[in-house]
Amino acid sequence: MRLGEDFYKQDAVTVAENLVGKLLVRKLKGEKVECRIVETEAYAGPEDKASHAYQNKKTDRTEVMFNSGGCVYVYLIYGIHNCFNIVTNEKGKPEAVFVRAVEPLSGIEIIKEKRDIKSKQVEEFTNGPGKLSQALDINKELNGYDLVSGDEIYLKTDDNNPEYQVISGKRINIDYAEEYREKLWRFFIKGNPFVSV
DNA sequence: CACAGGATCCACT
DNA sequence: GTGGATCCTGTGA
Numbered sequence: 512m513r514l515g516e517d518f519y520k521q522d523a524v525t526v527a528e529n530l531v532g533k534l535l536v537r538k539l540k541g542e543k544v545e546c547r548i549v550e551t552e553a554y555a556g557p558e559d560k561a562s563h564a565y566q567n568k569k570t571d572r573t574e575v576m577f578n579s580g581g582c583v584y585v586y587l588i589y590g591i592h593n594c595f596n597i598v599t600n601e602k603g604k605p606e607a608v609f610v611r612a613v614e615p616l617s618g619i620e621i622i623k624e625k626r627d628i629k630s631k632q633v634e635e636f637t638n639g640p641g642k643l644s645q646a647l648d649i650n651k652e653l654n655g656y657d658l659v660s661g662d663e664i665y666l667k668t669d670d671n672n673p674e675y676q677v678i679s680g681k682r683i684n685i686d687y688a689e690e691y692r693e694k695l696w697r698f699f700i701k702g703n704p705f706v707s708v
Numbered sequence: 709c710a711c712a713g714g715a716t717c718c719a720c721t
Numbered sequence: 722g723t724g725g726a727t728c729c730t731g732t733g734a
Contacts, residue, residue: 590727
């Protein structure tokens with residue numbers, strides 16, 4: 512079942528935790544490429560020193576984070592990689608969930624084509640934020656895209672109800688965030704080979 | 709207008 | 722384990 516508005520309008524930590532195990536559907540070349548989300552991080556509002564929207568900082572880049580939950584936030588990092596985020600909570604509250612890793616379920620051939628690396632390890636195709644963005648052709652054109660009503664990219668529940676355990680931990684590469692480094696706002700599926708670290 | 713730096717990845721040693 | 726890539730963005734002059 513497709514995730515609706517209500518799901519995204521919860522706080523970022525709740526959404527981050529519940530997003531693990533959900534399916535990400537991306538339309539590429541007229542085909543539906545499906546992936547299971549295996550790792551997320553919450554960037555939770557104006558008090559979070561790790562967030563781009565810390566202290567409600569509103570700029571051209573962070574503006575989408577202030578939209579109501581359910582739209583896409585894409586930004587470029589290190590001049591190279593796009594990062595895929597999902598905006599959460601009510602309009603005016605700048606919160607988002609960063610999707611760090613996914614497990615491909617269908618459309619592997621398309622993913623391989625989009626990724627251009629020597630390694631043939633399947634895990635290497637989508638086990639990191641920049642990697643999954645490249646694999647699923649996620650770029651700035653999708654910034655602000657509506658996951659609730661759009662057709663190019665959206666989320667749904669996994670109706671096969673697989674067994675998995677969700678673990679929380681500290682977020683990655685946010686050394687600048689002082690005491691917010693310690694927050695256990697990273698969530699991932701225990702033992703899943705596609706988890707990034 | 710100029711500049712520093714980043715929610716990373718990959719090839720190489 | 723490590724360094725280079727590479728460019729957009731935010732900031733301050």
